Amino acid sequence: GAGVSQSPSNKVTEKGKDVELRCDPISGHTALYWYRQSLGQGLEFLIYFQGNSAPDKSGLPSDRFSAERTGGSVSTLTIQRTQQEDSAVYLCASSQGRFSGNTIYFGEGSWLTVV
Amino acid sequence: EDQVTQSPEALRLQEGESSSLNCSYTVSGLRGLFWYRQDPGKGPEFLFTLYSAGEEKEKERLKATLTKKESFLHITAPKPEDSATYLCAVQIQAGTALIFGKGTTLSVSS
Numbered sequence: 001g002a003g004v005s006q007s008p009s010n011k012v013t014e015k016g017k018d019v020e021l022r023c024d025p026i027s028g029h030t031a032l033y034w035y036r037q038s039l040g041q042g043l044e045f046l047i048y049f050q051g052n053s054a055p056d057k058s059g060l061p062s063d064r065f066s067a068e069r070t071g072g073s074v075s076t077l078t079i080q081r082t083q084q085e086d087s088a089v090y091l092c093a094s095s096q097g098r099f100s101g102n103t104i105y106f107g108e109g110s111w112l113t114v115v
Numbered sequence: 116e117d118q119v120t121q122s123p124e125a126l127r128l129q130e131g132e133s134s135s136l137n138c139s140y141t142v143s144g145l146r147g148l149f150w151y152r153q154d155p156g157k158g159p160e161f162l163f164t165l166y167s168a169g170e171e172k173e174k175e176r177l178k179a180t181l182t183k184k185e186s187f188l189h190i191t192a193p194k195p196e197d198s199a200t201y202l203c204a205v206q207i208q209a210g211t212a213l214i215f216g217k218g219t220t221l222s223v224s225s
Contacts (some may be wrong), residue, residue, distance in 0.1 A: 004158075033212055042217040043159075043202070050210055059212065091158055102147060102206065104213060106158035 002026070004107035006092050012113045013082055021077045021110045025094030032075050033093040033104065034067055043091065049075065051097065082114045117142040121203050121216035128223050131192045136219045138203030139185040146209050148186050150179050151202040153218070159202055162188075193223045 005024040013019050025032050034046040045059035049069045060066070064082075069075040079086055089109040095102050118141045128134055140148070147166050151159035163172045165181040172179050176197065178189040188201055200220045204213035 031210065035215075043204075043213075043215040045212040045214070048212050056212065097210070102209060103161055103164060104149070105161060106151075108158045 004092055004094050004105055006090075006107040006110050008110055009108065010111045010113075012115060015084060015114055016081055018078065018080045019082055019112060021079075021090050021092075021112070023075045023077070023092030023094075023107060025073065025075070025092070026105060028096065029094035029105075030072065030097040031095040031102075031104075032069060033095075034075070034077050035091045035093065035106075036088045037091060037109070038088040046077070046090075079112075082112075084114050087112055087114045117205070117207060117214055119203060119205055119214050119216040121201075121219050123219060124217070125220045126222070128190075128193055128221065130194055130223055130225045133189070133191045133193070135190070136188040136201055136203075136221070137185060138188070138216055140203075140205050142205055142207055142214070144207050146206040146211075148181055149204040149206070149213060150186070150188055151204065153200045153202055162201075190221070193221075195223050195225050197221065198223045 007022045030051045032049045035043040037043050047067045048056040064080045067077045089111050091109045093104045093106045095104040120139050122137045147164050149164050150162040153159045163179040168183045170181050176191050180187050200218045202218045204215040
């Protein structure tokens with residue numbers, strides 16, 4: 001597709017379960033970002049991938065959160081042992097890369113509810 | 116600490132009533148300042164990038180300007196379809212994550 005694609009669009013999970021959220025960036029974009037947006041809050045940076053470089057994980061809130069990016073394209077954000085405070089919209093974004101244009105485009109988000 | 120502050124938090128306008136949204140920033144460096152529009156239940160939609168003080172960009176009824184300390188998003192003769200949350204973000208260095216403000220929620224009534 002033409003834009004950043006995220007799945008699932010909505011996920012309801014029980015506290016303590018693991019969840020995986022998927023992001024398919026715009027074709028050709030080497031940079032990929034994950035953000036979290038809680039109700040009434042701004043966007044909180046989680047993790048950033050750029051090409052084959054080691055990811056910037058400085059925004060991950062705890063070791064229950066992890067992300068990987070396979071083949072420089074699709075990314076999966078995994079939350080283990082989910083807690084109610086993990087309920088939020090998880091937004092993925094991509095851009096062309098570090099030096100070749102930095103307009104960052106967002107997907108529609110994955111709405112996570114932990115009950 | 117790098118910080119982005121947007122004001123007001125919420126703004127109600129009548130159709131045709133022009134106004135401005137403010138984004139002030141305190142950062143160690145500025146690679147670019149971004150404006151996004153976010154509709155309820157949707158991801159942020161890119162509007163503008165500004166790179167240096169004095170720069171201006173326009174799109175339909177929106178005009179973004181940048182100084183060394185802040186950016187303004189001017190909305191001229193708004194329409195109800197301009198109702199949304201407007202997000203401002205800064206990028207400190209190329210290839211780093213954007214730092215977002217909390218946004219201004221604009222409501223335009225006819």
